[in-house]
Amino acid sequence: MPTSDSALLAPTRYSIAPFDPRAHLYEVAVTVDDPDPSGQGFVLPTWIPGSYLMREFARHFVSVRAQCAGAPVAIRKTAKNRWLAAPCAGPLTVTAHVYAYDVSVRTAYLDPNRGYFNGPAVFLCPEGREAAPCLVEVTPPADVTDGPWRVATTLPRQSGAPYGFGSFRAENYDELIDHPVATGTFALTAFEAGGVPHTVAISGRHDCDRERLARDLQRICAWQIGFFGGAPFDRYLFQVHAVGDGYGGLEHRTSASLVCRRDELPHAGAADIGDGYLNFLGLASHEYFHAWNVKRIKPAAFMPYDLSRENYTRQLWAFEGLTSYYDDLALVRCGLIGAERYLELLGKTISNVLRSPGRHVQSVADSSFDAWIKYYRPDENTLNAVVSYYTKGALVGCALDLTLRREGRATLDDLLRALWERHGQRGIGVPEDAVPRLACELAGRDLSDFFAHYVDGTEDPPLSSLLADFGVSLHTRAAEGDRDRGGKAGHGKPPRCSLGIRLGPEQRVAWVLRDGPAAAAGLSALDTLVAIDGIQATPEHLAAMLKRRAPGDIVEIHAFRRDELMAFDVTLGAAPADTCYLTLDPSPAPDVIARRDAWLLG
Ligand SMILES: [Zn+2]
Numbered sequence: 001m002p003t004s005d006s007a008l009l010a011p012t013r014y015s016i017a018p019f020d021p022r023a024h025l026y027e028v029a030v031t032v033d034d035p036d037p038s039g040q041g042f043v044l045p046t047w048i049p050g051s052y053l054m055r056e057f058a059r060h061f062v063s064v065r066a067q068c069a070g071a072p073v074a075i076r077k078t079a080k081n082r083w084l085a086a087p088c089a090g091p092l093t094v095t096a097h098v099y100a101y102d103v104s105v106r107t108a109y110l111d112p113n114r115g116y117f118n119g120p121a122v123f124l125c126p127e128g129r130e131a132a133p134c135l136v137e138v139t140p141p142a143d144v145t146d147g148p149w150r151v152a153t154t155l156p157r158q159s160g161a162p163y164g165f166g167s168f169r170a171e172n173y174d175e176l177i178d179h180p181v182a183t184g185t186f187a188l189t190a191f192e193a194g195g196v197p198h199t200v201a202i203s204g205r206h207d208c209d210r211e212r213l214a215r216d217l218q219r220i221c222a223w224q225i226g227f228f229g230g231a232p233f234d235r236y237l238f239q240v241h242a243v244g245d246g247y248g249g250l251e252h253r254t255s256a257s258l259v260c261r262r263d264e265l266p267h268a269g270a271a272d273i274g275d276g277y278l279n280f281l282g283l284a285s286h287e288y289f290h291a292w293n294v295k296r297i298k299p300a301a302f303m304p305y306d307l308s309r310e311n312y313t314r315q316l317w318a319f320e321g322l323t324s325y326y327d328d329l330a331l332v333r334c335g336l337i338g339a340e341r342y343l344e345l346l347g348k349t350i351s352n353v354l355r356s357p358g359r360h361v362q363s364v365a366d367s368s369f370d371a372w373i374k375y376y377r378p379d380e381n382t383l384n385a386v387v388s389y390y391t392k393g394a395l396v397g398c399a400l401d402l403t404l405r406r407e408g409r410a411t412l413d414d415l416l417r418a419l420w421e422r423h424g425q426r427g428i429g430v431p432e433d434a435v436p437r438l439a440c441e442l443a444g445r446d447l448s449d450f451f452a453h454y455v456d457g458t459e460d461p462p463l464s465s466l467l468a469d470f471g472v473s474l475h476t477r478a479a480e481g482d483r484d485r486g487g488k489a490g491h492g493k494p495p496r497c498s499l500g501i502r503l504g505p506e507q508r509v510a511w512v513l514r515d516g517p518a519a520a521a522g523l524s525a526l527d528t529l530v531a532i533d534g535i536q537a538t539p540e541h542l543a544a545m546l547k548r549r550a551p552g553d554i555v556e557i558h559a560f561r562r563d564e565l566m567a568f569d570v571t572l573g574a575a576p577a578d579t580c581y582l583t584l585d586p587s588p589a590p591d592v593i594a595r596r597d598a599w600l601l602g
Pocket residue numbers: 286290320323
């Protein structure tokens with residue numbers, strides 16, 4: 001049997017090639033020279049670190065066959081993600097066709113214009129050989145329609161020119177599956193931050209001003225490297241895929257995969273940073289911060305990952321929430337945006353949380369634990385029952401930072417650096433109670449009430465009073481329409497009333513506020529509005545009605561529940577003040593200015 005000492009194990013050999021790009025099929029092979037004499041098992045992960053949902057990658061394996069020295073070997077499934085090959089002397093090769101047509105950053109994609117794959121979606125792991133080195137041959141497609149393809153990955157290269165096809169080597173399976181590979185005719189740009197070479201590979205149609213992008217990303221990366229006192233990698237890659245409509249990112253140890261709208265990328269001649277581009281920079285900043293916080297500073301529960309089942313931690317609020325706090329904070333600290341623009345972003349995050357009644361039902365610690373079945377599996381009841389450990393986690397991070405800063409002994413920066421020194425740099429997992437303990441140690445006092453109320457409890461962190469001590473005023477107002485995400489003062493024309501619903505496409509009710517006016521009258525999520533007071537229920541008519549009528553008025557609503565027409569008399573409520581914006585106090589005391597500058601300027 002193989003031992004756990006990788007030095008004694010022969011490498012596992014992989015190859016991956018486009019088999020039929022038009023049918024979105026890769027051909028992926030894995031070869032074991034000395035298979036288990038009693039029969040060799042092969043398994044595929046069921047989920048991917050950084051995204052807590054059972055993805056069941058095996059469902060896209062459309063055919064699997066095995067052979068030994070040219071002769072077929074029997075292979076059969078023994079579990080949803082496990083294949084068992086009959087005993088043979090070796091070398092044993094298992095070849096699979098893998099369907100790849102997911103544009104997201106999580107699995108795999110292939111068409112005649114572009115390829116992308118994440119290891120867990122395509123590479124079978126031979127059982128007992130998890131520690132063996134892995135050699136991977138990445139082969140170009142036979143015919144491509146769009147110029148010569150190149151390869152962008154941080155998998156350590158063994159052969160082939162830079163960005164060319166060739167062979168790569170990982171120390172073990174864990175490393176193999178943490179370096180996604182992008183292929184195609186992407187645009188490349190490079191910069192250096194903290195003495196480390198960084199590359200951006202942009203695929204998809206776009207007219208990105210790459211020099212501008214490199215300049216701005218450089219500032220963010222340099223700031224983060226300085227924050228942690230050095231880069232924990234010797235190269236870094238941003239894989240960016242530009243699409244018409246889409247958004248998402250996934251962190252890896254030396255790279256990040258990002259999907260963004262092409263109009264969010266900067267275009268030549270754009271003078272300032274628009275909201276879309278700022279959104280993109282925030283995403284890149286977020287995934288980059290993860291290179292420390294979650295890729296190296298990890299929950300003890302993730303060491304090692306068990307990719308065959310759910311792994312539970314109550315700390316995602318710290319790993320995702322604190323990362324969400326710092327992704328935007330990095331933009332102001334590195335000088336890309338000013339304090340007022342940063343406060344706009346923070347105001348949007350506060351608005352997002354204020355509009356989530358589930359925050360009064362679920363704590364961010366519980367949301368972390370149940371991410372597998374709740375946050376990552378949203379439905380029509382999610383807003384009523386679930387809190388985001390990203391957004392509320394970011395506000396908890398902000399409140400903890402301001403609490404520590406106000407007392408003057410420490411900051412959240414110190415806490416992150418201590419986590420890096422004590423856990424990340426030493427490869428020691430973060431125990432479930434480590435963050436509260438560390439915060440108490442740095443503050444020099446008991447902070448258990450803070451964590452009981454805002455992390456394990458469902459209270460809102462007291463941001464209004466905390467921000468006031470930093471010369472920042474928090475205001476709330478009613479939303480002025482579906483596109484009003486907050487962060488700015490309104491235009492003075494908010495609706496007076498609310499139904500307590502959110503309308504989706506085709507007048508379908510996406511969500512009903514529990515205990516709100518519509519719910520009290522009997523309307524349900526997934527009902528389809530037909531008429532309001534006898535007039536067709538269009539979004540425009542609904543918005544106009546909510547401005548014209550007064551709280552307490554009764555409106556008659558007709559709606560289909562499935563195929564049955566129903567009528568409801570709804571007593572309108574007052575429009576909730578669930579939209580936040582922040583302003584800098586005009587003339588704060590000198591000590592307040594000093595505190596505010598230390599927070600926002602670092
Ligand atoms: Zn994240």
